[in-house]
Amino acid sequence: xxxVTQTPKHLVMxxxxxxxLKCEQHMGHRAMYWYKQKAxxxxxxxxxxxxxxxxxxxxxPSRFSPECPNSSLLNLHLHALQPEDSALYLCASSQSYVGTxxxxxxxxxxxxxxxxx
Amino acid sequence: xxxxxxxxxxxxxxxxxxxxxxxxxxxSGNEYVYWYRQxxxxxxxxxxxxxxxxxxxxxxxxxxxxxxxxxTLILPHATLRDTAVYYCIVRxxxxxxxxxxxxxxxxxxxVKP
Numbered sequence: 629x630x631x632v633t634q635t636p637k638h639l640v641m642x643x644x645x646x647x648x649l650k651c652e653q654h655m656g657h658r659a660m661y662w663y664k665q666k667a668x669x670x671x672x673x674x675x676x677x678x679x680x681x682x683x684x685x686x687x688x689p690s691r692f693s694p695e696c697p698n699s700s701l702l703n704l705h706l707h708a709l710q711p712e713d714s715a716l717y718l719c720a721s722s723q724s725y726v727g728t729x730x731x732x733x734x735x736x737x738x739x740x741x742x743x744x745x
Numbered sequence: 746x747x748x749x750x751x752x753x754x755x756x757x758x759x760x761x762x763x764x765x766x767x768x769x770x771x772x773s774g775n776e777y778v779y780w781y782r783q784x785x786x787x788x789x790x791x792x793x794x795x796x797x798x799x800x801x802x803x804x805x806x807x808x809x810x811x812x813x814x815x816x817t818l819i820l821p822h823a824t825l826r827d828t829a830v831y832y833c834i835v836r837x838x839x840x841x842x843x844x845x846x847x848x849x850x851x852x853x854x855x856v857k858p
Contacts, residue, residue: 632788670832670848670849670850670851671783671789671846671848672848673845673846673847676845683842684842684845718788718789719788720788720789725844726839726844732844733791733794734789734791734846735791736788736789736790737788738786738787738788739786739787739788
């Protein structure tokens with residue numbers, strides 16, 4: 629099973645709402661990632677978790693709050709978002725965040741398309 | 746910033762080989778060349794990676810020049826399902842923040858019947 633699943637597929641939320649995005653993998657991977665992709669732009673890294681601990685936060689605003697409750701699950705909690713936060717949010721996983729070669733190949737989920745109204 | 750330069754778009758006839766070029770003139774000795782692709786409305790998909798030798802897998806071949814300043818991804822028999830944005834990424838061999846995937850603008854490959 630080389631699948632990363634993300635729910636929901638689409639999400640529309642108001643600026644005062646609180647919502648969460650969920651990502652799951654059952655490949656035994658110990659590194660998980662959140663990326664943001666605006667329309668017609670490449671994906672941009674937001675967060676990296678390695679062994680359930682936050683390793684990288686790419687200066688993401690605090691209205692985005694990641695959580696890694698266990699090695700298979702990654703959440704992104706959203707609160708007080710702005711319309712410019714509307715984007716495709718991609719989750720990925722890899723065997724490891726460190727090491728060489730195949731261990732760092734990242735497998736991506738299909739993404740959650742978020743619209744903030 | 747991305748360390749690679751790719752043409753913004755290319756066309757290829759169905760059934761023909763698609764050759765996607767990538768320039769990475771500042772590549773360091775400890776950096777690999779990775780290729781991912783992103784089909785419309787899907788997440789990126791890993792294709793192949795290499796250091797200095799040519800590589801082949803079930804999806805594609807990767808040809809890296811001897812000076813490692815450029816490479817070519819070859820899809821031997823392109824199909825309509827290969828229409829996607831193809832990203833060439835240079836990243837260090839070992840992990841950590843220096844090994845993060847930094848996506849450039851990529852090449853939009855359109856395979857036409």
